[in-house]
Amino acid sequence: xxxxxxxxxxxxxxxxxxxxxxxxxxxxxxxxxxxxxxxxxxxxxxxxxxxxxxxxxxxxxxxxxxxxxxxxxxxxxxxxxxxxxxxxxxxxxxxxxxxxxxxxxxxxxxxxxxxxxxxxxxxxxxxxxxxxxxxxxx
Numbered sequence: 001x002x003x004x005x006x007x008x009x010x011x012x013x014x015x016x017x018x019x020x021x022x023x024x025x026x027x028x029x030x031x032x033x034x035x036x037x038x039x040x041x042x043x044x045x046x047x048x049x050x051x052x053x054x055x056x057x058x059x060x061x062x063x064x065x066x067x068x069x070x071x072x073x074x075x076x077x078x079x080x081x082x083x084x085x086x087x088x089x090x091x092x093x094x095x096x097x098x099x100x101x102x103x104x105x106x107x108x109x110x111x112x113x114x115x116x117x118x119x120x121x122x123x124x125x126x127x128x129x130x131x132x133x134x135x136x137x138x
Contacts, residue, residue: 002056003030005037007044012123014038014049018056024068027058027098032076048083048122052115058094069101083125084109085118 002022008015014037016030030051038045058065084102086095090113102109112118 002026003033005030005033007041008047008050008119008123010119010123011043013047013119014044015052016049017052020055021057021059023058024060024064024072027060027068028072028076031073031078035077046082048085050085050087050115050118050122052087053092053095054087054089057092058098062097065098066101069098069105069107073105073107078107080106080108082108083122085112085122086110087112087115087118089113 002020003016003018003026006015006017007013014034016034018026018030022030034049038047060068084107086099086109088095088111096111099109099111110118110121112121
């Protein structure tokens with residue numbers, strides 16, 4: 001399998017590890033697996049996600065990545081109230097477009113190169129914001 005889903009080391013977050021380069025179809029499968037893991041693990045239903053993509057590049061194009069954020073994630077039940085941290089290799093910018101769109105879509109996402117800092121940030125909590133649309137039309 002191209003990814004694994006488990007409880008993070010502290011037991012207060014969900015850890016997704018990608019083991020090789022992946023496209024948005026694999027990312028969608030991982031997101032669905034995270035939601036299934038949440039349902040099977042009641043203490044982690046509201047936990048944030050640390051997605052470890054070190055050594056695994058995003059090989060999808062910009063258009064497909066856009067659709068992943070705006071269509072695929074909502075279709076598998078992903079919500080915007082939980083933090084998501086992507087841990088990437090220092091020189092790998094292939095995930096940054098997705099993170100930018102996650103934030104644009106109202107998710108609370110950040111890029112890290114240090115897995116410990118990522119887990120600490122995720123476990124610190126969520127914004128609890130589901131939509132900030134009212135701020136835009138004001």
